[in-house]
Amino acid sequence: MMMAWIKRHKIALLIFWFAFIAIACNLSSSTRPPTIVPRSSPTPPPTIGFATLSPAELPSSIATPHPDSNVELLNLINQIETDRLMLHVDALASLRTRHVNSQGINQAYDYIRGEFDKITQQTGNLFVFTHEFPLEWAGTRTIQRNIAAVISGDEIGAGTILISAHYDSISQFPEDSVVDAPGANDNASGVATLIELARIMSQRPHRSTIMFVAFSAEEVGRRGSLAFMTDYISSQGIEIDAMINLDIIGSSTGPNGINNDRQMRVFSANPNESLSRQLARSMNLIAFNHAPDMELIVENAEDRQNRYSDHLSFSERGFPAVRLIEAAEEPNRTNTSNDTIDDVQASYLTRSAQTVLVTVTSLADGLRPPRNVSLRDNGGGVRQLVWEQVPGATSYVVALRRPNSLIYDQQFETTENSVTWDGFVPTRFAGVAIAARDENGLIGPLTEEILIQ
Structure with a gap:
């Protein structure tokens, strides 16, 4: 399947790569006024x-x-590998379902943990651990597992940045653990980006500590992130300076033929002066300066109406937290058997990942x-x-x-x-x-x- 995808998109990928070489960010290192x-x-x-x-x-x-032009930042952007992103999406979506009561959730855990462990072996700069928590859903009791990978910062007082994506999936029948729920866009796209960011960012030191967390049980009331907050973040007294949640970031297509491949939405808790909203507009400004190929649209809401994601588990505790999501979401595809890799656009997912990489780099490596x-x-x-x-x-x-x-x-x-x-x-x-x-x-x-x- 993936070989066919690569052949179909070989020319498009080459054009895309050369397009990024031509980008120049509006930066200035001049000593003029x-x-x-x-x-x-x-x-x-x-x-x-x-x-x-x-x-x-x-x-x-x-x-x-x-x-x-900032050549160093441009080189960083080009380290995102489209093939790696799509291979991760395919591996997770091919499990048919990652429902919390299915075998697919265990197979997904093995895959993500295995990818993080490979990075540790290659760089020696990524500490990986599993956080277990009990869950009862649809009359079934299980032990669910969050997967965390940490790069320790080298500057005292530079804080901690947490990037997350949930790896469970669900269908329009939330209690059914058998029906297909491939979850390619929701949320294999976010997990793929999480793994790719960990691979790239673990290759060098950073001022801030960076934590990558793949949450389970988001689809059943964000139980994974709530447990992680209570059992780990709060109990360890960890202060989170920025929590960036990646959830549904791989498709530029929406209802009625809409195609928006140049924007992502950023959701954050009100009021407009909250720490979460300040983080959202800081990311908007950073992307404006350093990632001109993707615009971050700051929304005046904590999430879409009657929806939620794992960033709320952090903003509710007073930490700055945002959710990144594609601009042209197709609601009739989410949480159905139609959420397949066919509707994940490789170029859009790549730009999404690059934008997250740039903003996290600015927050983690920029001067305090x-x-x-x-x-x-x-x-x-x-x-x-x-x-x-x-x-x-x-x-x-x-x-x-x-x-x-x-x-x-x-x-x-x-x-x-x-x-x-x-x-x-x-x-x-x-x-x-x-x-x-x-x-x-x-x-x-x-x-x-x-x-x-």
């Missing part, structure tokens, strides 16, 4: 609704940017955000934004959010650790956050948002 990077795109997110600031409206020290940020009133309608310098920073990205906006609508860049401006007023902007850029052009995680009042 600060640069502005307007938040605009050929297809602007529907949540913006505001015009981009003109150069005359910006602080006087801000200059026009000189775009530069500036400390002691304050917005001072200088009088006469002028305010000064001040922060501590970050060792190794070549510049700072200042991100601004319009009133009622879900994302940072505008950003500008400065080499100084302060900005004096008459634009820091609540009628124009509701919040501001700052990130440091390193000598390679990588933007790090943003500060917690400062509300402009």
Whole structure:
């Protein structure tokens, strides 16, 4: 089956590979005055609704940017291997079902654990363990297993980033463990990406600790992630700086022939100033700068109506958590026998994986955000934004959010650790956050948002 797929798509894959070589991210390592990077795109997110600031409206020290390409980041993006992703999807979907009361769930565990163990043998930089928990579903008691793989960070205080995907599947008959539920898109696509990210990221050290977790029993009330939170995260006192949940990320097709292969949705808990929503718009900004081939659309909800996923097990406990999901979801395919590999588009899944890789790299490897940020009133309608310098920073990205906006609508860049401006007023902007850029052009995680009042 896979050989036929590879032959059919050989030319398309070659074209796709060369297309990525041509991408250049709008980064700047110049020592010239600060640069502005307007938040605009050929297809602007529907949540913006505001015009981009003109150069005359910006602080006087801000200059026009000189775009530069980040070869190191481009090389990282190209390490995602499409064939590996599709082989993982095929291996899991071919089990027919991964229902929690089926043999398929055990076979899926063996496969995922085996892939993580292979990575450990190859890199020696991935610690893998199994977390067991009891489950009773449809009158059957079982022992379910979450699979975790950890790369220890090498910088004290850089925190922990958790990336997850659930590996169980279910049909339109939730208690039936026999009926076909291949779950190629929901959620072999997420698990395939999880394994591929672990393979790539375990090949080098990182500032932050990175945890990859494949959850079981998500489809029956996210019992796996709830148990993991109680038994491991809470009991060990682990602070999670960002939880990124990958669930249904492999198809660009939706109802009525819709095809959206350039966007993903990001769901996060309200209110708009919550830590989860701040993580969502930080990822939107990072992708805007570093992954221009995929736009992350920040949604004003924790998930689709009457739906859920494992990120909620973390945001309910106060941790920043988001769910990534494709833009053009086909509800009549999810949780049915029709969720097969035929409806997983290799190019879209690859771009999804690349976007996640870029955002996680920024959060894990970028310089830590500036400390002691304050917005001072200088009088006469002028305010000064001040922060501590970050060792190794070549510049700072200042991100601004319009009133009622879900994302940072505008950003500008400065080499100084302060900005004096008459634009820091609540009628124009509701919040501001700052990130440091390193000598390679990588933007790090943003500060917690400062509300402009």
